[in-house]
C-alpha cells in the first residue's frame with residue numbers, strides 16, 4: 056500500500072524542531088504550547104494534546120483559513136490565534152504560544168513588561184503588552200492577542216501565557232528565550248525592589264527609540280564580503 060505523501064515536510068520538521076527545543080529549554084509547560092507556520096494560503100499547526108517527543112512531521116495539522124483541517128488529528132485548540140495573527144501580519148510567517156513560567160507570572164498580575172532592559176526592543180517596541188483575559192480557545196482571545204501584538208512581535212496574555220511571532224518557528228523560540236528572560240528579570244526586580252523599598256527603573260521612551268533604531272541591524276552580518284567584525 057502506498058504511503059500518503061506528507062506535504063510541506065521541511066516546514067513540518069521546522070515546527071517539530073522548534074517545539075522540542077522550546078520544551079528542552081524549559082520554556083513551556085507540558086503539551087500546553089503550540090506553534091503555527093504559514094504554508095501558502097494555509098496554516099500548519101501542532102496537534103492538540105500531543106507529546107512533542109513522540110510526534111512525527113505527519114502529525115502536524117494542515118488547516119485552511121476557515122478552520123477546516125484534514126487528517127485524524129485535531130489541531131491545537133488555539134488554532135484561531137495562529138490563523139488570525141498570520142492573516143493580519145504579513146510581515147511574519149510563524150506564531151508560537153507558550154505558558155512559560157515568568158511570562159505567565161507577570162500575566163497573572165496583568166502587568167506588561169516595561170523597558171526595564173534595552174532588550175525589550177527585540178519585541179519591536181518600548182514595552183511588551185499584556186492582552187486582557189479572555190477565555191482560552193475563543194475568538195475573543197484571538198482578537199485581543201492580535202491587538203496587543205500591533206506593531207510588536209511579542210505579547211503576554213493575562214492569566215494565561217505569552218505569544219511570540221517571527222519569520223520561522225526557530226526565530227519564535229529565540230525570541231521567546233529573550234522575552235522569558237525579560238519576564239524573569241522583571242519578576243526578580245519587582246520582588247527585590249519590594250523588599251528594598253525600590254521601584255524598578257524604566258528606560259525613557261526617547262532612549263528606547265535609539266535602541267529600536269540600532270535593533271534594525273542588531274545581530275545581522277553584512278551579506279557581502281565586508282570586513283566588519
Ligand SMILES: [Zn+2]
Pocket residue numbers: 087133152153154191215216
Ligand atoms: Zn495557552
